[in-house]
Amino acid sequence: MSGRVAIVTGAGQGLGRAIAAAFADEGARVALLGRTKSKVDDAAAELTARGRDVISIGCDVADRAAVDRAVAETREKFGGIDIVINNAQGGAVGSSTPTTDLTDEEALEFFRTGPLGTLHLMQAAFPALCESEHAVVVNFGSAIGVRGAPRMAAYAMAKEAINGLTKSTAIEWGRHGIRVNLVCPAAWSPGAETYRDEDPERFERILRGIPLRRFGDPYHDIGRAIVALVSDDLSYLTGATLMLDGGQVMLR
Numbered sequence: 024m025s026g027r028v029a030i031v032t033g034a035g036q037g038l039g040r041a042i043a044a045a046f047a048d049e050g051a052r053v054a055l056l057g058r059t060k061s062k063v064d065d066a067a068a069e070l071t072a073r074g075r076d077v078i079s080i081g082c083d084v085a086d087r088a089a090v091d092r093a094v095a096e097t098r099e100k101f102g103g104i105d106i107v108i109n110n111a112q113g114g115a116v117g118s119s120t121p122t123t124d125l126t127d128e129e130a131l132e133f134f135r136t137g138p139l140g141t142l143h144l145m146q147a148a149f150p151a152l153c154e155s156e157h158a159v160v161v162n163f164g165s166a167i168g169v170r171g172a173p174r175m176a177a178y179a180m181a182k183e184a185i186n187g188l189t190k191s192t193a194i195e196w197g198r199h200g201i202r203v204n205l206v207c208p209a210a211w212s213p214g215a216e217t218y219r220d221e222d223p224e225r226f227e228r229i230l231r232g233i234p235l236r237r238f239g240d241p242y243h244d245i246g247r248a249i250v251a252l253v254s255d256d257l258s259y260l261t262g263a264t265l266m267l268d269g270g271q272v273m274l275r
């Protein structure tokens with residue numbers, strides 16, 4: 024990853040933080056974007072102390088102007104963008120609302136921070152990606168979107184909207200040499216802990232259903248896997264859905 028520039032959203036905690044670290048450890052220069060500036064500052068300080076070349080930028084991906092500014096700042100600091108990791112997802116992920124009770128506001132919060140945030144960054148980074156020899160976008164779906172889950176309709180809808188955006192742009196941007204893939208992870212994070220605490224029995228059932236019999240490690244199972252996905256070894260892979268979930272969901 025040496026010489027490449029990655030931009031990672033939601034990089035202040037959980038998977039985003041681990042992914043940013045995995046790219047920085049491989050020699051990429053990384054812009055860590057997050058809604059809570061103190062969290063991305065903290066993550067960036069940890070990486071800088073290890074000698075990594077990173078910056079932190081406070082950025083709510085639901086805010087198009089803020090995303091445009093973050094992309095401009097990244098290009099100014101690092102000279103370009105090769106890798107876009109659309110990891111951020113807001114909304115009440117741990118909550119389980121029966122579909123009959125779902126409000127527009129609850130659903131819209133998932134959509135503003137998930138599919139729209141992903142769209143904002145993809146659009147803002149597009150000119151830089153067109154100039155890159157190694158342009159890759161990684162978006163984030165979920166097993167809950169792929170196969171559905173009771174009382175999770177808002178989250179599932181948002182994640183499948185990201186899937187649609189991923190496939191459409193993989194087709195549209197292929198001619199520019201830009202790969203666009205979807206990752207559906209399962210790994211420990213503050214978000215995953217909230218989901219577990221909401222219904223521990225449900226979580227136990229999920230764990231028992233994972234063929235590899237363990238929940239993923241954010242750095243080794245997700246961050247390192249995404250470095251591999253972005254690498255030139257997988258340069259012919261686009262429009263794909265990669266289940267990084269220990270075999271929990273097997274796609275047909």
Ligand SMILES: NC(=O)c1ccc[n+]([C@@H]2O[C@H](COP(=O)([O-])OP(=O)(O)OC[C@H]3O[C@@H](n4cnc5c(N)ncnc54)[C@H](OP(=O)(O)O)[C@@H]3O)[C@@H](O)[C@H]2O)c1
Pocket residue numbers: 032033034035036037038039056057058059060062082083084085109110111112113114116135136140163164165166207208209210211212213214215
């Ligand atoms: N962990 C899993 O097992 C799992 C399973 C399936 C899918 N996923 C997906 O994987 C991704 C990462 O999950 P996670 O478990 O690490 O999530 P998490 O612990 O809930 O962290 C989400 C991160 O996204 C940030 N974020 C939320 N809304 C944002 C916005 N509008 N602008 C910028 N940043 C925003 C949060 O920042 P603040 O803290 O500042 O709000 C936080 O840093 C998500 O897309 C999630 O849906 C995870």
